Amino acid sequence: MKIESDAKLLRRRKIFRNIVLVFLCFLSLLPFYLMFVNATRSSNEIKAGISFLFGSSLSANLKNFASAQVGLGITVLGSMVNSFKIALPFTVLSVYFSALTAYGMYAYNFKLKKVAWGFIMAVMMVPTQVFAIGYYRFMIQINLIDTYWPLIIPAITTPAVVFFMRQYLQGALSLEIIEAARIDGSGEFHTFNTIVLPLMKPALATQAIFQFVFSWNNLFMPTLIISSSSKKTLTMFVQMLTAESFRADYGVVFLGLAITILPMFIMYFILSKFIVEGVSLGGVKE
Template structure:
């Protein structure tokens, strides 16, 4: 068999690599498969059995889910919060990263170090201060304290600065200034198109992080109708026990937008890398 495969141009090393990749893909997809299979079974089956085949109780679990919490209201809340926060993160991270990369001003290095130092502080440590600040500004139980912090994303600023350093030549900026473009127009017309792969990459991280955010909305939002999807899923209960079947259905609903967003945005990353390779 090995001789036949060698004759077809497939080496033993390549076969081993393919087998390893299949094993890794299986391990990565197994949790998703288990999640989908569990959403089709009853609570008793989920608690007592190892489930490998789909069941017949998906619609029963879905009915209990929508009867327990306004799941689609939570879905729309998550869509609004996530897309708004991601858009703010991408735009202002690119803007600040471009400023740190291409402009020289007094104290730039110290200010950049201060921005990076905030990455070492866990966000949970500032939740009490954020709560008190939002209480003073009368913004509790609104989306403002959840969306507005997305403007200042330290990792996004650092990531975009590195990408501007490597992807935006100074000659392009000078040509734009010679043609009479202002700095704002240069940023929107010249810099942002060159940062498309970086924006797509950061967009995936920002989207997933904000979509799955749980602690901040749970603390700052009191109205159940304002809660995003993860908080609503965690509150699914049947009488006094957790309803695992309904919860798995909610998780399935929650995962689908992430997969769709990743499949769309990942094409931008690949196309941007391919375009850069061709230009090189």
């Protein structure tokens, strides 16, 4: 008797939980769905209310969007290219130098090693925004303002990635391998590039995704550094969508947003498995 009612209770509980979770998934998708729908509707249709059915104004919206962005000095595709020009080198520098730093900390013993590691742990929590003013003035002084360098160079110093890489090395690399490479006459730097880096591929890939996303989505630093219209990034383009020239036409705003979101949307659904795994790993502190 008791077992049977237990099973019933369990089934009811499962159904309830599934309903809530399906609702939450629906909630995750709903704003994006409405965005894609509204991108295909005319401004007047949008002002009339919500619709879940696609409209027929996509090509009209595209045309209006194209003419609205003429005065901005940058197109949405141009801003994506700019964001890519920053995010790609940022990602490469970030994972390479973080791996190098983590390896230096893991494979060698030297004085000050503890101090250096303590320093990395301590600065992990310091957000960029608190020294942005000093950084901005510094970039003016060394004539790098309004270039992409100030947005790329800080990739060398991403403490959280160094931390993750060192955790990874502890599990994935035994020092005997390095010793064997030494006996074979491989130089230390050569060993890192040809033996250690390939062993770290899974960690490099996970962190590369997150660093790319971080750089691509960044709004604060580009706003501070970039002033020429032609150099504006995608997030800065989104900011320009709030201007009057776009506000008048709702269909154009939704279409513009859809275009800016699409790259990340597609990337997420291709790489979601790695991303979800990566987030889970980031939180495991051993």
